[in-house]
Amino acid sequence: MATEPGGTASPSHGDTHEGGHATVGTYVLIGVILTIITAVEVAVFYIPALAGVLVPVLITLSATKFVIVVLFYMHLRYDHPIFSRVFFGPMMLALFVVISLILLFKYLPRFDPY
């Protein structure tokens, strides 16, 4: 992917127009995909047989939606890589904090001095 002045990358994909962003058709397709994933999330929530795998399935679907929006609607797929770094760097730190706190307070044995 070549990078142009102004921080714009030029992908060689056919789904983009001048400037490296997706076309309206691609945006609509992504909107449909996001809607389908959301519908699947809600359906999974209501299926008792999937209760055992509810958490990993929902987190996977949610992460998929998150990545799709960031890459296509926020244009990180087409923009300069530094934008990805300054966003995903702190986001990974935030994820680390969230997971650490949940592990610390919910799963690790509590220290009781008495």
Place this chain on the structure above:
Amino acid sequence: MGIGSPAPAPETSPGNAVGDMTGTRAASATSHGGGHATSTGLDTWKLGFWIFLGSETLFFGSLISTYMVYKHESIVGPHPPEVLNIPLTSISTFVLLMSSLAMVIALDAVQRGMRRSALFWIMAVVLLGGGFLGFQAYEFTHFYHVGLTLETNLFGSTFFILTGFHGAHVSVGVMWLLILWLDAWRGRLGPHNALRLEIAGLYWHFVDIVWIAIFTLIYLIE
């Protein structure tokens, strides 16, 4: 262009005239190949806004982790399964997702100079964002009527703080987009300064992805 590469020469077009701050910021480095002299070769407003969004992930990360840590720790009710309305929140989630779609179409229209289309789609984002806020206002009011407030229990405190801050972000986005709609209506928003809408769009999509996380972690995972 790499970060260490020489910066491109400043543009001297009328839309990028020195002193016209709005034009300089916006026209200097739109996603369609503009550029102004910075040490990175990147538009500083856009880079700065991405750094801001990075800090916002830490802000919402702390609120989400607080909610998760205190989940199921409430001594008195109401508890989440008793009050959370999944069908209603699914609809509001769909509304927010569609507002993101409208946002990218609006940006595309502005970048192409299609004023009427831009006006329509920016207003669509505003109305969909307003609709989402309406759902949230209904939900908060309903919770109040069933006895769940900020002071009722740990669930109420963490839930209202988290979703309230998200709603505040949506409100800021709606007001920001209303200002941009007025600018577009007055003919002050076009391909030469589309970066203004692009940055507002980044904010809007960020609010959307935060809700994607909230919807899953708070509403769907019990």
